[in-house]
Amino acid sequence: MYRYAELLRSRGLFDEVVEGYWKEEPSLRQVLRTCRYTDVTIIPMFISEGYFTETVIPREMGLGHQGPVPREGVARTLGGRTVRYTLPYGVHPAMTDVILERAREVLPDADGEDTALIIIGHGTTRNENSNKIVHQNAALLRERGVFSEVHALFLDEEPKVTGWREKVRASRVVMVPFFASEGWHTLETIPEDLGLEGTVTVFPGPEDGQDAPGLEQTVYYGKPVGTHPAVADVIVQLAEEARGASVTGGDRAQDHRAAWDALTALADQGLRMGEILIRPQGGLYELRHALDEGRSSETLVTLVTPEGLRDHTRLTEAGEHRPVHTLRNLRRGWRAVMNASDLQRAVHLLYPAVVEEGYACHTHALRSTPWPTTARRQTGIYAKVQKATPEQVEHVAQDVCGGCLKTRVWAGHRLPQTFFSGVPGAIPCAEACTFLVAEIREEVAGKRGQSGGHSH
Known part of the structure; x- marks a missing residue:
């Protein structure tokens, strides 16, 4: 996914290329909020049609579609955006x-x-x-x-x-x-x-x-x-076939622009956000772990691209993968130096969707999804979570979410301030993540902990 996204970015055919995931961040539920523009085409990176392309992705992204996707794809207007959903790349004739x-x-x-x-x-x-x-x-x-x-x-x-x-x-x-x-x-x-x-x-x-x-x-x-590198060409063909002749594109989403303008203004003054510190530095921005504040730059690994920062921080100090980026296990010992145009992507890769959702919470515009709604939406092997009692949900959430920076707004927890108002660790969680859903499923099935621990 990383490789294809970077290859497509380098070609300059699209204003932006954003990745979304089922079990990583940004999640399928979050990723549309992270899109800068109002014309969005979704390409399922699956090798064939099936349960995920016909049920899970459309459901999680709110497309209001279920079942086989027609050859011309599906088009919807969602939150002021034109959103198109194509067949998976694997079924393309190429x-x-x-x-x-x-x-x-x-x-x-x-x-x-x-x-x-x-x-x-x-x-x-x-x-x-x-x-x-x-x-x-x-x-x-x-x-x-x-x-x-x-x-x-x-x-x-x-x-x-x-x-x-x-x-x-x-x-x-x-x-x-x-x-x-x-x-x-x-x-x-x-x-x-x-x-x-x-x-x-x-x-x-x-x-x-x-x-x-x-x-x-x-x-x-x-x-x-x-x-194969030619898959990138297949993705481009799918996107072009989905766009149609009447769409011009290029319009910026106002809520997205407002969130990042506010973040940049704070970064110009120096900002702590979650576990990171952002400071202006001679026309550039330096990012580092907040616990490395005061350390000499010579003692830190210097990273100069958003992708380099992503690759360096996607693992914990112990070398474990970090699918949930807001867990309190961000590795230390690095500094990233970014220009203004790269700052947004660097922060997005460190904390996907946090700026957009944090700003919505800060401006009292965040819509949270209560657990019963999330549970009712689940299908397939995850439908079992609908049987979870409130006590089971809270028990698992305290365990799974205990190491996360986010506050469970979806569970009714209040977050009167955010990092936009100077509280670094005040980050909203608008909806239970896929990891929590999976752990609640294991709890309902009586299997939680049998494999030697949970996802976190």
Whole structure:
């Protein structure tokens, strides 16, 4: 996600590129507030259609849509913004060429007479659309005749990839994972289940007297399609197809502008916000951990880009990932020096949505979402949280939220002042985060703590 967002920013085709997440910050519920402009296109970074693209993302972003997304996408007006929602990038027709590129990377001289292609999908029984795109791409590549055979095989449904030797007759076999990113499945599950020894693996034919699959076959294992640089081009095409000819774009959202103008004015005077300190410094701004105030700059790691700051602070001192940025575990020992144009992005990466929501609270315009509303919205495996008692919710929240800077406004806690009025740690939490929802689900199921601890 980071890599594609940075690549798209560098092309300058959009006024801004913002990432949003299901289990990180900014969350799907927050991310529209962080958008500077009033014309927004949402691209689901998923490899196929399914439960998340058809139910979770539209629901969490308030799109008022559920079910299959039409080819032209969905358009809504939300809070003064024109918001378009597209199909996931993985179902775009251009992905067929991306699969072919991945195959040619590992076997440049692929010959249709003796080379088979296997497209490996995840598969699921929960949504039939999940595997549809894998079968479609297999059919399209079969028609092109580049390979003697093209098969769509899966990890979790039939036909399974573990039975590939019973299906494939070619002596050379290219396997391309139709996955969004490098991860557990592409790096461990698939290689281990199939006995792959790296990019190239030779499977010998049967010896005399042995009942084994046929001829000797060589497997060429490619990288997942979702990490190919051409995916950025697919994203651009989706955005362009969604925009339509009548939209001009470029208008700034007034509430967003007011929040950041107020933040910049405070930064010009020196500001403490959460665990960070922002001070003007000769036309630039210096950011550092508030506990490092007074330390010599020579003793700190100096960071000069918002992305460098993000990468340095996304882990705790112990090297653990920080999906919730307002937990009181921001690592120390750094300073970031930013110009005025980079300050906003740097603060956004440190504390996503905090400026927008903090300013709304400061101006008495923040709308909080009570727990019962959040619970009723949950579906799938999270629907179980609707059965949680108020006592269970409070018990888990005290534990999970105890290390967070935010005040649970959604639970009725008052926050009469914010960091905009000089109280550094006064940051509102307008709605229970996904981590808390997950922990309450575990509590209701009686499984909380059984895996050695919770998310925090």
